[in-house]
Amino acid sequence: MTTIDTAGGGCPYSARAAAFNPFEDGYQQDPGAYVAWAREEEPVFFAPEIGYWVVTRYEDVKAVFRDNHTFSPAIALEKITPNGPEADAVLASYDYAMNRTLVNEDEPDHMARRRVLMEPFTPEELAHHEPMVRRLTREAVDRFIDSGRVDLVDAMLYEVPLTVALHFLGVPEEDMDTLRRYSVAHTVNTWGRPAPEEQVRVAHAVGSFWEHSGRVLQKLRKDPSGHGWMPYSIRQQEVHPDVVTDSYLHSMMMAGTVAAHETTAHASANALRALLSNRGVWDALVADPTLIPNAVEECLRMSGSVAAWRRILTADATVGGVDLPKGTRLLLVQASANRDDRHFDEPDELDVRRENASDHLTFGYGAHQCMGKNLARMELQVFLEEFTKRLPHMELVPEQKFTYVPNTSFRGPEHVWVQWDPQRNPERADPGILSEELPIRIGEPSRQTISRPARVASVEKVADAVVRVRLAEAGGVPLPRWTPGSHIDLECGDTGLSRQYSLCSSPDDTGVLEFAVLREPESRGGSAWVHEHLREGDLVRIRGPRNHFRFDPTHQRAVFVAGGIGVTPMIAMARQARDAGIEYDFHYLGRSRSHLAYLDALAEVHGDNLHVHLSDEGSRAVLADVVGPYAEGVGIYACGPQRMLDELTDLTADWPGEPLRVEHFESTLGALDPRKEHAFVVELAESGISVPVRADQTVLAALRGANVDVQSDCEEGICGSCEVPVVRGEVDHRDLVLTKAERDEGTRMMACCSRACGDSLVLGL
Numbered sequence: 001m002t003t004i005d006t007a008g009g010g011c012p013y014s015a016r017a018a019a020f021n022p023f024e025d026g027y028q029q030d031p032g033a034y035v036a037w038a039r040e041e042e043p044v045f046f047a048p049e050i051g052y053w054v055v056t057r058y059e060d061v062k063a064v065f066r067d068n069h070t071f072s073p074a075i076a077l078e079k080i081t082p083n084g085p086e087a088d089a090v091l092a093s094y095d096y097a098m099n100r101t102l103v104n105e106d107e108p109d110h111m112a113r114r115r116v117l118m119e120p121f122t123p124e125e126l127a128h129h130e131p132m133v134r135r136l137t138r139e140a141v142d143r144f145i146d147s148g149r150v151d152l153v154d155a156m157l158y159e160v161p162l163t164v165a166l167h168f169l170g171v172p173e174e175d176m177d178t179l180r181r182y183s184v185a186h187t188v189n190t191w192g193r194p195a196p197e198e199q200v201r202v203a204h205a206v207g208s209f210w211e212h213s214g215r216v217l218q219k220l221r222k223d224p225s226g227h228g229w230m231p232y233s234i235r236q237q238e239v240h241p242d243v244v245t246d247s248y249l250h251s252m253m254m255a256g257t258v259a260a261h262e263t264t265a266h267a268s269a270n271a272l273r274a275l276l277s278n279r280g281v282w283d284a285l286v287a288d289p290t291l292i293p294n295a296v297e298e299c300l301r302m303s304g305s306v307a308a309w310r311r312i313l314t315a316d317a318t319v320g321g322v323d324l325p326k327g328t329r330l331l332l333v334q335a336s337a338n339r340d341d342r343h344f345d346e347p348d349e350l351d352v353r354r355e356n357a358s359d360h361l362t363f364g365y366g367a368h369q370c371m372g373k374n375l376a377r378m379e380l381q382v383f384l385e386e387f388t389k390r391l392p393h394m395e396l397v398p399e400q401k402f403t404y405v406p407n408t409s410f411r412g413p414e415h416v417w418v419q420w421d422p423q424r425n426p427e428r429a430d431p432g433i434l435s436e437e438l439p440i441r442i443g444e445p446s447r448q449t450i451s452r453p454a455r456v457a458s459v460e461k462v463a464d465a466v467v468r469v470r471l472a473e474a475g476g477v478p479l480p481r482w483t484p485g486s487h488i489d490l491e492c493g494d495t496g497l498s499r500q501y502s503l504c505s506s507p508d509d510t511g512v513l514e515f516a517v518l519r520e521p522e523s524r525g526g527s528a529w530v531h532e533h534l535r536e537g538d539l540v541r542i543r544g545p546r547n548h549f550r551f552d553p554t555h556q557r558a559v560f561v562a563g564g565i566g567v568t569p570m571i572a573m574a575r576q577a578r579d580a581g582i583e584y585d586f587h588y589l590g591r592s593r594s595h596l597a598y599l600d601a602l603a604e605v606h607g608d609n610l611h612v613h614l615s616d617e618g619s620r621a622v623l624a625d626v627v628g629p630y631a632e633g634v635g636i637y638a639c640g641p642q643r644m645l646d647e648l649t650d651l652t653a654d655w656p657g658e659p660l661r662v663e664h665f666e667s668t669l670g671a672l673d674p675r676k677e678h679a680f681v682v683e684l685a686e687s688g689i690s691v692p693v694r695a696d697q698t699v700l701a702a703l704r705g706a707n708v709d710v711q712s713d714c715e716e717g718i719c720g721s722c723e724v725p726v727v728r729g730e731v732d733h734r735d736l737v738l739t740k741a742e743r744d745e746g747t748r749m750m751a752c753c754s755r756a757c758g759d760s761l762v763l764g765l
């Protein structure tokens with residue numbers, strides 16, 4: 001741990017820290033790359049150029065955002081470059097008095113206001129804006145689609161978000177160019193380093209913006225009955241005059257106008273620049289627009305519009321191992337955190353199939369997370385859908401230089417020039433494409449939407465009614481990595497079905513994914529489709545892999561119990577046990593030899609460790625003998641018919657710990673029956689929000705309804721991705737993920753299915 005005295009800024013710092021200058025072009029072009037050295041060598045460093053400590057790693061930035069008491073947001077809107085007296089006098093002449101807004105206020109004021117003002121940001125309310133976003137986007141593209149060349153920022157990416165923002169705020173559409181000039185001035189004034197003579201010009205623009213905001217507010221006050229967040233806030237002032245004050249409304253009117261559009265304008269320009277600079281990724285999106293929601297997250301991660309944000313210490317604290325005194329100012333470089341390879345694999349790759357893309361910190365985290373994030377997500381999805389559909393052939397104009405407004409925090413190119421051949425516009429050949437619309441995902445995308453293509457390399461019969469399918473990469477999209485116990489979801493052509501199959505090749509063989517499929521006599525369509533339709537050379541789509549059935553390498557001994565086709569996940573797991581030198585037995589149960597896939601190969605690999613139990617040869621397994629008496633350090637892994645799993649569950653029910661692990665592909669939870677449920681309240685300890693959960697609602701749905709992001713995947717209690725920490729309260733666990741011991745600990749739950757036993761739960765969110 002390093003202890004450094006920052007009193008008076010007279011602390012030691014390295015040459016690279018001394019050279020850190022966020023107003024330089026290097027930072028603007030790619031702030032994550034600009035401080036890559038710091039993530040490795042000096043993750044929290046003092047930057048004398050600005051007098052701030054700079055935080056660069058993911059976990060450190062997130063930890064600071066999480067604790068908004070120790071790390072106050074009070075300086076978030078403070079001028080990072082103090083004005084000279086002349087500029088101050090100019091601002092005073094406009095009675096400029098920007099004060100607290102949701103962005104820079106401490107508790108308890110912040111949460112009190114946030115609660116009172118949040119309703120227009122809920123997914124239900126935001127959904128009302130989708131038709132308007134689509135219409136504005138369509139009209140903007142209509143204006144230039146036949147031109148063949150355009151600056152996307154000037155032609156659309158500024159104006160549409162600004163118009164959407166004004167609609168959302170309920171503010172009349174005014175002179176867009178003037179508002180744009182005001183917004184840039186506000187950014188430079190707050191986060192930039194204007195030269196003294198520029199300060200005066202900026203101060204006039206900011207002062208005019210302040211006056212303008214006051215006038216609009218006055219106008220709205222005369223009739224606050226209309227739609228939009230500002231009329232809503234004025235109405236809430238009547239109910240909660242102590243919470244929503246006059247000064248607050250004026251400050252929020254100005255800051256909200258900027259926040260509601262500038263970040264989205266920049267984010268969309270960044271996203272299109274990033275995607276068009278990676279042609280393969282753009283083409284993948286054109287080929288499969290269902291990837292768009294995740295692509296939005298990946299673009300926000302890779303090239304977000306909020307590069308850095310600020311906090312000040314209200315008490316001595318340790319950040320990333322560095323002890324810092326009360327009063328220390330922090331610059332949290334989210335753009336760096338988003339490129340931290342401790343959290344994101346291959347962080348410099350733009351990967352629209354990245355499963356944890358939405359972990360990015362571009363929207364911040366915790367109690368102050370951006371309230372407008374889901375409106376921004378909606379706009380970005382609509383933009384990308386429109387462009388991939390109508391201008392899939394557009395490309396960046398070569399050798400253009402991308403310029404940015406120098407400042408620490410808001411980042412987006414001032415211009416993005418693109419070109420295309422209008423003769424090749426798809427709608428000229430097929431006007432019908434204009435009526436195709438993808439559903440917009442309001443909120444964080446589900447991992448279930450992330451699919452990739454694969455080519456069928458072979459389909460071979462390997463046992464009675466069992467075929468082995470081998471997949472290879474297709475379309476230049478590499479096959480995903482996986483671990484023993486994983487399965488993939490296979491989309492069954494255009495049947496609308498998808499089925500889950502355990503992988504059974506070697507994870508080290510990155511060129512192939514193999515699984516085996518038993519034709520079920522009562523097939524619901526999936527296994528029949530594979531047997532009847534899947535042929536070598538076919539292209540298929542897969543999702544995953546996901547692993548709910550991991551092998552625990554700390555076992556002293558492992559027992560694998562496979563019933564029939566349940567052998568598939570065991571193949572890679574048993575090989576892992578063997579390679580790790582763990583003692584193990586592999587029991588393979590079936591009707592007859594001809595029904596057991598991979599039998600010869602398994603006998604060759606596992607020799608005497610393999611025990612084959614065949615009913616037609618009179619060697620039917622006695623499961624009590626298979627598992628034996630309880631012994632410490634033994635893990636039992638089972639996959640196969642339900643009655644076999646039930647018997648194993650009974651046999652091990654009294655054993656301490658959770659020695660039996662079984663593979664679940666489908667949940668037995670069933671749908672929520674509101675008649676059997678009760679409503680309760682979820683308190684969020686870190687953000688101070690109370691979220692009511694109705695009897696007909698999951699905790700996950702209620703949290704999302706309150707604008708709280710929680711990852712999810714299966715949404716039926718089997719994958720573990722919606723796990724949330726529990727601080728207090730008894731949980732009615734309904735998932736198939738947590739072990740008995742983990743449930744007894746009571747420190748986590750699956751938000752998609754588990755509920756409160758009583759009236760409330762406190763979650764660590």
Ligand code: FES
Nearest residue numbers: 713715720722752
């Ligand atoms: Fe899979 Fe909840 S989303 S367990």
